[in-house]
Amino acid sequence: xxxxxxxxxxxxxxxxxxxxxxxxxxxxxxxxxxxxxxxxxxxxxxxxxxxxxxxxxxxxxxxxxxxxxxxxxxxxxxxxxxxxxxxxxxxxxxxxxxxxxxxxxxxxxxxxxxxxxxxxxxxxxxxxxxxxxxxxxxxxxxxxxxxxxxxxxxxxxxxxxxxxxxxxxxxxxxxxxxxxxxxxxxxxxxxxxxxxxxxxxxxxxxxxxxxxxxxxxxxxxxxxxxxxxxxxxxxxxxxxxxxxxxxxxxxxxxxxxxxxxxxxxxxxxxxxxxxxxxxxxxxxxxxxxxxxxxxxxxxxxxxxxxxxxxxxxxxxxxxxxxxxxxxxxxxxxxxxxxxxxxxxxxxxxxxxxxxxxxxxxxxxxxxxxxxxxxxxxxxxxxxxxxxxxxxxxxxxxxxxxxxxxxxxxxxxxx
Amino acid sequence: xxxxxxxxxxxxxxxxxxxxxxxxxxxxxxxxxxxxxxxxxxxxxxxxxxxxxxxxxxxxxxxxxxxxxxxxxxxxxxxxxxxxxxxxxxxxxxxxxxxxxxxxxxxxxxxxxxxxxxxxxxxxxxxxxxxxxxxxxxxxxxxxxxxxxxxxxxxxxxxxxxxxxxxxxxxxxxxxxxxxxxxxxxxxxxxxxxxxxxxxxxxxxxxxxxxxxxxxxxxxxxxxxxxxxxxxxxxxxxxxxxxxxxxxxxxxxxxxxxxxx
Numbered sequence: 001x002x003x004x005x006x007x008x009x010x011x012x013x014x015x016x017x018x019x020x021x022x023x024x025x026x027x028x029x030x031x032x033x034x035x036x037x038x039x040x041x042x043x044x045x046x047x048x049x050x051x052x053x054x055x056x057x058x059x060x061x062x063x064x065x066x067x068x069x070x071x072x073x074x075x076x077x078x079x080x081x082x083x084x085x086x087x088x089x090x091x092x093x094x095x096x097x098x099x100x101x102x103x104x105x106x107x108x109x110x111x112x113x114x115x116x117x118x119x120x121x122x123x124x125x126x127x128x129x130x131x132x133x134x135x136x137x138x139x140x141x142x143x144x145x146x147x148x149x150x151x152x153x154x155x156x157x158x159x160x161x162x163x164x165x166x167x168x169x170x171x172x173x174x175x176x177x178x179x180x181x182x183x184x185x186x187x188x189x190x191x192x193x194x195x196x197x198x199x200x201x202x203x204x205x206x207x208x209x210x211x212x213x214x215x216x217x218x219x220x221x222x223x224x225x226x227x228x229x230x231x232x233x234x235x236x237x238x239x240x241x242x243x244x245x246x247x248x249x250x251x252x253x254x255x256x257x258x259x260x261x262x263x264x265x266x267x268x269x270x271x272x273x274x275x276x277x278x279x280x281x282x283x284x285x286x287x288x289x290x291x292x293x294x295x296x297x298x299x300x301x302x303x304x305x306x307x308x309x310x311x312x313x314x315x316x317x318x319x320x321x322x323x324x325x326x327x328x329x330x331x332x333x334x335x336x337x338x339x340x341x342x343x344x345x346x347x348x349x350x351x352x353x354x355x356x357x358x359x360x361x362x363x364x365x366x367x368x369x370x371x372x373x374x375x376x377x378x379x380x381x382x383x384x385x386x387x388x389x390x391x392x393x394x395x396x397x398x399x400x401x402x403x404x405x406x407x408x409x410x411x412x413x414x
Numbered sequence: 415x416x417x418x419x420x421x422x423x424x425x426x427x428x429x430x431x432x433x434x435x436x437x438x439x440x441x442x443x444x445x446x447x448x449x450x451x452x453x454x455x456x457x458x459x460x461x462x463x464x465x466x467x468x469x470x471x472x473x474x475x476x477x478x479x480x481x482x483x484x485x486x487x488x489x490x491x492x493x494x495x496x497x498x499x500x501x502x503x504x505x506x507x508x509x510x511x512x513x514x515x516x517x518x519x520x521x522x523x524x525x526x527x528x529x530x531x532x533x534x535x536x537x538x539x540x541x542x543x544x545x546x547x548x549x550x551x552x553x554x555x556x557x558x559x560x561x562x563x564x565x566x567x568x569x570x571x572x573x574x575x576x577x578x579x580x581x582x583x584x585x586x587x588x589x590x591x592x593x594x595x596x597x598x599x600x601x602x603x604x605x606x607x608x609x610x611x612x613x614x615x616x617x618x619x620x621x622x623x624x625x626x627x628x629x630x631x632x633x634x635x636x637x638x639x640x641x642x643x644x645x646x647x648x649x650x651x652x653x654x655x656x657x658x659x660x661x662x663x664x665x666x667x668x669x670x671x672x673x674x675x
Binding site: 141143213216235236381383402405410414 | 456457469500508532535559567568589591595623626629633662663
């Protein structure tokens with residue numbers, strides 16, 4: 001793999017440039033948030049020099065949609081795209097260049113070439129899940145803000161590393177899932193309005209669990225960098241189902257398989273558990289226990305939060321996002337929302353400008369994914385587990401602690 | 415004693431869990447046999463009795479030991495890459511220093527198996543697994559070195575600091591970057607010293623990774639109560655010729671160290 005440096009294609013510096021400003025800001029200790037020069041260009045008809053300069057990494061399927069959403073904004077300027085499929089990255093590059101009627105957008109196979117470009121303020125990442133932590137952390141190291149698709153983590157250990165990197169460099173790091181705020185208002189609003197009274201629990205029904213993939217190899221399509229697609233995951237032969245970005249979780253897409261995803265538990269779980277934890281207002285917390293139930297072969301589980309609230313998975317005879325509360329009228333509190341305009345994408349861009357934390361700040365996004373992973377490990381081991389939120393370890397369970405992370409294939413280290 | 419005999423005895427003694435009772439030892443034996451010819455494209459369901467045996471033997475040390483022994487024997491017996499992949503994944507959960515480490519260590523220098531061996535070794539507790547990777551490091555090629563360095567970093571192996579430090583100056587940028595990152599993860603005073611020393615001569619293409627490693631290292635020092643060492647490291651970074659976001663992170667670190675009790 002290369003580690004070559006690309007020269008910035010566009011100089012956004014000068015006396016009012018972002019880097020100059022950062023330097024001055026650092027010297028005067030205006031911490032923790034620093035404002036890019038692009039922030040000066042808010043509003044319509046934003047001057048190109050004041051737009052948020054962006055790149056997209058992983059731009060097939062979901063990434064294509066993300067790119068479209070950011071590309072449609074006049075306060076964003078795309079300059080680079082990255083994908084391990086040549087046809088995908090070339091298509092995205094052409095789409096961007098046609099939009100701007102320029103040839104400024106460059107296409108890369110190796111995301112690290114985007115990282116070293118000083119002209120890029122922010123990136124979005126929609127690779128398969130096993131790449132998320134590496135790309136988020138690397139973006140923060142290079143001073144870039146990042147919007148990362150859900151589920152943000154592949155393992156429990158990755159979550160803390162991602163939050164730490166975001167906070168270390170005061171980066172705006174937004175998780176994905178527009179559904180958390182937009183799709184579950186019938187559940188969220190009664191909880192925040194006080195109509196549910198004191199909330200005891202919420203149930204989520206999602207699945208299935210991830211599976212192993214032992215598919216026989218097929219010929220690697222031309223222009224597909226298979227080794228880089230695998231990245232930190234264990235080597236395996238190419239098979240179209242192994243890497244298909246389709247949204248199926250039935251063994252015909254990467255979302256089905258353990259090495260690249262947590263299956264339906266994390267893929268849909270990122271939405272539903274995100275909505276559930278938002279509804280019962282435990283986004284700041286992590287569960288301290290996951291209780292595994294096996295009632296006559298019917299398996300389900302419950303996460304218990306330090307404040308006593310319960311988050312069930314597949315609880316018998318409970319509906320999806322069914323909230324259990326005391327139902328007497330309680331105090332109402334305003335439901336948090338996005339900043340800016342344009343949904344979750346606008347929220348991210350606005351936060352890049354204002355240096356506020358986005359609605360799906362990486363901490364909340366990681367906590368959602370953590371719930372998914374705790375359930376996955378409890379189901380894998382078929383037992384209840386206690387989770388030390390400080391140490392990020394299971395208590396008195398050596399075997400469960402082995403599942404907190406996976407060794408990454410060389411050369412990837414986090 | 416074979417796995418069949420061991421699990422059979424466990425069942426007879428009535429000490430097994432309900433799950434163990436559900437695990438048919440003959441089925442398990444068959445699944446272990448299947449591994450010997452298992453390859454890409456084979457039905458993964460055929461190995462399910464092994465998955466179930468792992469759950470079933472959680473509270474049964476003798477049965478677990480026998481299961482691990484059987485898996486190690488299969489691994490050492492010359493099996494396909496797909497079967498090696500499967501066995502190493504299982505040893506990640508049930509592997510022990512006593513039985514698995516030697517067989518896994520034997521796979522570390524092979525490009526086809528090095529990672530999947532670490533997949534188990536990195537997660538097996540104890541010095542023996544760490545030592546196996548530490549000792550393998552000088553013997554493996556440059557392609558494999560970053561992986562082993564990374565695993566030693568994740569395990570925060572202080573004894574690896576001398577050998578990893580030497581690799582900071584490696585001509586292979588992947589090796590050198592992995593060395594920096596791992597020293598940051600190890601996060602001791604000795605690791606900090608090595609990183610600071612190297613930072614003065616680090617090439618431009620290592621600037622970010624070394625700076626990040628120093629910040630990560632300083633955070634670990636701070637978490638371990640070594641306030642003054644962490645503060646000194648932050649100060650070095652603030653005063654260095656660093657990108658602005660790194661300087662800002664260092665300033666933030668200085669403030670954090672100052673108010674930490």
